[in-house]
Amino acid sequence: MSTQPVPGPEVGPSVPGGDGAPARPGVSRRGLLGAGAAGVVGVGAGLVGGRQLGGPGSAVAEPAPVAGGYPFHGAHQAGIVTPAQDRLHFAAFDMVSAEREDLVSLLQDWTAAAARMTQGRDAGPFGATSGPYDAPPDDTGEALGLPPSGLTITFGFGPSLFRLAGKDRFGLAARQPAGLRRLPHFPGDNLDAERSDGDLCVQACADDPQVAVHAVRNLARIAMGRASLRWSQLGFGRTSSTSTAQATPRNLFGFKDGTMNLKAEEPGLLDDHVWVRPEGAADQWLAGGSYLVARRINMTIETWDRQPLREQERVIGRTKATGAPLSGGEEFSQPDFTLKGRGDEPLVATDAHVRLVHPDQNRGVQMLRRGYNFVDGSNGLGRMDAGLFFIAYVRDPRTHYIPVQMKIARGDGMSEYLQHTGSGLWAVPPGVQPGGYVGQSLFTG
Numbered sequence: 001m002s003t004q005p006v007p008g009p010e011v012g013p014s015v016p017g018g019d020g021a022p023a024r025p026g027v028s029r030r031g032l033l034g035a036g037a038a039g040v041v042g043v044g045a046g047l048v049g050g051r052q053l054g055g056p057g058s059a060v061a062e063p064a065p066v067a068g069g070y071p072f073h074g075a076h077q078a079g080i081v082t083p084a085q086d087r088l089h090f091a092a093f094d095m096v097s098a099e100r101e102d103l104v105s106l107l108q109d110w111t112a113a114a115a116r117m118t119q120g121r122d123a124g125p126f127g128a129t130s131g132p133y134d135a136p137p138d139d140t141g142e143a144l145g146l147p148p149s150g151l152t153i154t155f156g157f158g159p160s161l162f163r164l165a166g167k168d169r170f171g172l173a174a175r176q177p178a179g180l181r182r183l184p185h186f187p188g189d190n191l192d193a194e195r196s197d198g199d200l201c202v203q204a205c206a207d208d209p210q211v212a213v214h215a216v217r218n219l220a221r222i223a224m225g226r227a228s229l230r231w232s233q234l235g236f237g238r239t240s241s242t243s244t245a246q247a248t249p250r251n252l253f254g255f256k257d258g259t260m261n262l263k264a265e266e267p268g269l270l271d272d273h274v275w276v277r278p279e280g281a282a283d284q285w286l287a288g289g290s291y292l293v294a295r296r297i298n299m300t301i302e303t304w305d306r307q308p309l310r311e312q313e314r315v316i317g318r319t320k321a322t323g324a325p326l327s328g329g330e331e332f333s334q335p336d337f338t339l340k341g342r343g344d345e346p347l348v349a350t351d352a353h354v355r356l357v358h359p360d361q362n363r364g365v366q367m368l369r370r371g372y373n374f375v376d377g378s379n380g381l382g383r384m385d386a387g388l389f390f391i392a393y394v395r396d397p398r399t400h401y402i403p404v405q406m407k408i409a410r411g412d413g414m415s416e417y418l419q420h421t422g423s424g425l426w427a428v429p430p431g432v433q434p435g436g437y438v439g440q441s442l443f444t445g
Ligand SMILES: C=CC1=C(C)c2cc3[nH]c(cc4nc(cc5[nH]c(cc1n2)c(C)c5CCC(=O)O)C(CCC(=O)O)=C4C)c(C)c3C=C
Pocket: 251, 253, 255, 256, 257, 258, 259, 260, 261, 295, 297, 299, 316, 318, 353, 354, 357, 358, 359, 366, 367, 387, 388, 390, 401, 404, 405, 408, 418
């Protein structure tokens, strides 16, 4: 089943109103952009132009390429090593249909829409203002006139898609990777079920929040009858760099975040720590993919803001000004955990965040962090509902995430200022080839 409209001879970019109204010229994103928007500044390496014609039957001339879009197709899904954009709309969905064919058709339809939207085109072939006059448009319209804005859409499959309450819902149980299990309860977790888990996840990142929201909204619209939105999270101000070309941003504690992150320019490390190495028959389909961990972490910023600078730096283990380790050097210097200072105390405290999470203290494991700040209003007691929506991509959550999180939960000085309120783990299938669909390897072979 496909919910994408099939274009008929009576429709096109200029459609007579069914009520006898005069012909209505359709407007598409690429039609509005074209040469006038050709000067839009690209947001990083790998950007492409490449606007295409609208839906079948379109008589619109090919506009000039518009910069600002990342390729949708490739060996890996975009949105992992892509230079982290400024904005996030993350969404988790649950299947409402129990039919395997509905799951496959949903992934096919999502793939088609994502391939279009990431290139700055409308979600469907007719667009927001064209197509049959008596049918809902196949794009919602709020991105009309906006460039791709570096939009990437990354899809993931949760443990519940494979097995829920012991039930093999879609005939996929034999293909559930051993690493894809619900994350364990960590000490101090205060998780909200309405902000956790989900059969499917969508990470939409862009440099314009309207473009990211438009993407998720249209994917939710397309899913209707097959999957429904379980929860979603907006984010701003990326809290990581995923390319050496990017400056290190700051989180809501005011500290540089992302200094020691894995970067796109380190393919060997990405192979070691981010891309899945299949172990057997169950996870062969995940070769070239990854695992996405998401944690909604509330930060009690009002309490933090009352701490002396000395205490703030002690908790993180780095200086607030430059991000250099407290053991000395500059931002990108490796911390020396053996150096001692006044009172024979280690310069980087034993419960400092950067000591606990450093690869040297964790059997060498690293992760690719891709989180965002969030502020979801205030709680009526004068405190902001603010924090960090932590996202990490790892090769295997059992080795690369769970032990590190357990250590933070048990002994990180920063935990005093944090509360984990949402959580999820998804397997992120490999990239899509032209003509294929996201997650295809799970259903074939
Ligand atoms: C389980 C993994 C991690 C969680 C959860 C986490 C939360 C978290 N982190 C900060 C602030 C900073 N983290 C920094 C470094 C850093 N953090 C993790 C992992 C988790 N953080 C890792 C693996 C690293 C890199 C360690 C290394 O390789 O040296 C830093 C320092 C700058 C940097 O390297 O990025 C800061 C600052 C907050 C505020 C937070 C939860 C709200």
